[in-house]
Amino acid sequence: MGKRxxxxxxxxxxxxxxxxxxxxxSNRNEIQQHYExxxxxxxxxxxxxxxREFREILRLDPKNAxxxxxxxxxxxxxxxxxxxxxxxxxxxxxxxxxxxxxxxxGMSELRLGNGDKAKPLLEDAFRLxxxxxxxxxxxxxxxxxxxxSNDLDHAVDIVRALGRVSPDDPAVLLTAYRAYxxxxxxxxxxxxxxxxxxxxxxxxxxxxxxxxxxFPGAIAQYRRALEIDPQLPNLHFELGQMIxxxxxxxxxxxxxxxxxxxxxxxxxxxxxxxYLLGEIEWLRSKPQEAVKHCNxxxxxxxxxxxxxxxxxxxxxxxxxPEEALKHLLEAINLDxxxxxxxxxxxxxxxxxxxxxxAERALATFGKLRDSHxxxxxxxxxxxxxxxxxxxxxxxxxx
Numbered sequence: 001m002g003k004r005x006x007x008x009x010x011x012x013x014x015x016x017x018x019x020x021x022x023x024x025x026s027n028r029n030e031i032q033q034h035y036e037x038x039x040x041x042x043x044x045x046x047x048x049x050x051x052r053e054f055r056e057i058l059r060l061d062p063k064n065a066x067x068x069x070x071x072x073x074x075x076x077x078x079x080x081x082x083x084x085x086x087x088x089x090x091x092x093x094x095x096x097x098x099x100x101x102x103x104x105x106g107m108s109e110l111r112l113g114n115g116d117k118a119k120p121l122l123e124d125a126f127r128l129x130x131x132x133x134x135x136x137x138x139x140x141x142x143x144x145x146x147x148x149s150n151d152l153d154h155a156v157d158i159v160r161a162l163g164r165v166s167p168d169d170p171a172v173l174l175t176a177y178r179a180y181x182x183x184x185x186x187x188x189x190x191x192x193x194x195x196x197x198x199x200x201x202x203x204x205x206x207x208x209x210x211x212x213x214x215f216p217g218a219i220a221q222y223r224r225a226l227e228i229d230p231q232l233p234n235l236h237f238e239l240g241q242m243i244x245x246x247x248x249x250x251x252x253x254x255x256x257x258x259x260x261x262x263x264x265x266x267x268x269x270x271x272x273x274x275y276l277l278g279e280i281e282w283l284r285s286k287p288q289e290a291v292k293h294c295n296x297x298x299x300x301x302x303x304x305x306x307x308x309x310x311x312x313x314x315x316x317x318x319x320x321p322e323e324a325l326k327h328l329l330e331a332i333n334l335d336x337x338x339x340x341x342x343x344x345x346x347x348x349x350x351x352x353x354x355x356x357x358a359e360r361a362l363a364t365f366g367k368l369r370d371s372h373x374x375x376x377x378x379x380x381x382x383x384x385x386x387x388x389x390x391x392x393x394x395x396x397x398x
Contacts, residue, residue: 027060027061030060031057031060031061031064034053034054034056034057034060035053035057037049037053038050038053038054038057038070041053047074047077047078050070050074051071051074054067054070054071054074055071063094064094065090065091065092065094065095065098065101066091066095066098068087068088068090068091068094069087069088069091069098069100069101069104071087072084072085072086072087072088072091072101072104072105072108073104075087076104076107076108079111081108081109081111081112082108082112084104084105084108085105085108085109085112088101088102088104088105088108089105092105099124099125099128099129099130100125100129100131100134102121102124102125102128102129103121103122103125103126103129103134103135103137103138105121106118106119106120106121106122106124106125106138106141107122107137107138107141109121110122110141110144110145115145115148118141118145119142119145122138122141122142122145123142125138126138126139126142126158126161132165132166135165136162136165136166136169136171136172139158139161139162139165139172140162140171140172140175142154142155142158143155143158143159143175143179146158152179152182152183152186153183155179156179156180156183159172159175159176159179159180162175162176163176188204191204197228198228198229199225199226199228199229199232199235200225200232202221202222202224202225202228203221203222203225203232203235203238205221206218206219206221206222206225206238206242207238209221210242210245215242215245215246216246218242219239219242219243219246222235222238222239222242223239226239231266233266233267234263236259236260236262236263236266236273237259237260237263237270237272237273237276239259240255240256240257240258240259240260240263240273240276241256241276241387241388243255243256243259244256244276244279244280244388245388248283250284253280253283253284256276256280257277257280260273260274260276260277260280261273261277269300270300271297271298271300271301271304271307272297272387274293274294274296274297274300274307275293275294275297275304275306275307275310275387276387276388277293278290278291278292278293278294278297278307278310278311278314279310279388281293282310282313282314287314287315287317287318288314288318290310290311290314291311291314291315291318294307294308294310294311294314295311298311303334305331305334305335305338305341306387306388306389306390308327308328308330308331308334308341309327309328309331309338309340309341309344309390310390311324311327312324312325312327312328312331312341312344312345312348313344313347313390315327316344316347316348316351319351321347321348321349321351321352322352324344324348324351325345325348325349325352328341328344328345328348329345332345337368337372338368339364339365339368339369339372339392340365340389340390340391340392341390342361342362342364342365342368343361343362343365343392344390345361346358346359346361346362346365349361
C-alpha cells in the first residue's frame with residue numbers, strides 16, 4: 001500500500017469526521033479516537049491497522065456508513081474488488097448520498113466484469129461526484145463501457161465533459177484523440193457505404209492522399225469532387241491550397257489564385273482565401289500587395305493568427321517594423337506558443353535596433369521549436385486540410 005491508497009481513502013475519510021454518528025452519545029469520543037488512529041495508520045502505510053480501527057467503529061456503531069465505505073476503499077486499493085463492492089453496497093444502503101462510494105462501487109463492479117451493474121452507478125456518480133480526480137477516473141471507466149457497447153456518441157459526450165474537468169490530463173487527452181479518431185473512422189465507413197461516389201467521399205480521399213504527401217493525387221480527387229458538386233463548400237479553397245502545396249512556381253500560383261478567387265466569389269467572408277492570396281503575393285515578392293490581402297483577412301477574422309504573422313513579416317520587409325510589431329504582438333497574445341511569431345518578432349525588433357528584445361524573442365523561438373520538434377511531423381499530418389500555416393524558411397538565418 002502506498003501514497004495512492006492514503007489519497008484515495010481520504011476522499012471518504014472526511015465523511016466519517018463530519019458525518020452524523022448513529023451511535024449513542026457516550027460512544028462518540030471512543031469512535032473519534034478510532035477514527036484518528038485509522039487515519040494515522042493509513043498515513044503510516046499500515047492498512048491492516050486501519051481496518052481493525054474501522055471494524056472497532058462498526059462494533060460501536062454498526063450503522064456507520066462512512067466506516068463501511070472506508071473499508072471498501074482499502075479493499076479497492078488492494079484490488080479485492082469483491083470485498084470492496086460488498087462494503088460499498090452496505091455503506092450505500094445506510095447512506096445513499098455517499099456519491100464517492102457510488103463511484104467506487106461502480107468501478108469495483110466494472111473490474112469484477114459486471115458492466116451492466118457498473119454502468120448506472122458510474123453514470124450517477126459522474127453527474128454528482130465533486131472531486132476532480134475521482135470524477136475523471138469515473139469518466140474514463142464510463143468511456144470503456146461505452147466503447148464495449150459500441151456507443152461512440154455517449155463516449156464522445158464524456159470525453160467533452162472530461163475536457164472541461166481535466167483539460168491538461170495526458171490520459172484524458174489521449175482518450176480524446178482516440179475517441180475522435182474512432183468516431184471519424186466510423187463516420188467515414190458510413191459515408192463509404194451510403195455514398196461511395198459522392199463529392200464528399202472524393203474530398204476525404206483527397207485529404208487522405210495529402211496526408212501521405214501524394215499532392216498530385218489529392219489535386220485529382222479535389223477536381224473530381226468539383227465535377228460532381230461544384231457548389232460543395234470549401235472545395236475551391238482546399239484545391240487552391242493543395243495546388244500551392246504541390247508547387248510554388250508561378251504557373252501553380254496562378255492556378256491556386258484562380259481557385260481562391262472562386263472561393264471568395266462563393267463566400268466573400270472566406271478569410272482563409274484572402275490570407276492565401278496574400279501568401280501568393282509574398283511569393284511574387286510583392287509585400288505591399290500581401291499586406292493588403294492580410295488586412296482584408298483580418299477584417300473578416302480579427303483573431304487570425306497566421307494573417308497577423310504574415311502581415312508582420314511583410315511590413316518588416318517594407319521597412320515598417322513599428323507597424324509589424326502590432327501584428328506580431330497580437331499574434332503572440334492570441335497564441336503564446338507560436339514559434340514563428342517569435343521569430344518574426346525578433347526580426348522586427350532587430351530592424352528597430354532593440355537588440356536585447358530581439359535576442360529574447362529569438363531565444364523563445366528556439367525553445368519553442370525544440371519543444372515542438374518531436375511531434376511536428378505528426379501534427380502537420382493530422383492538420384491536413386487546415387489552412388496553410390506560417391513557417392520559417394530553412395534558408396533564413398536563425
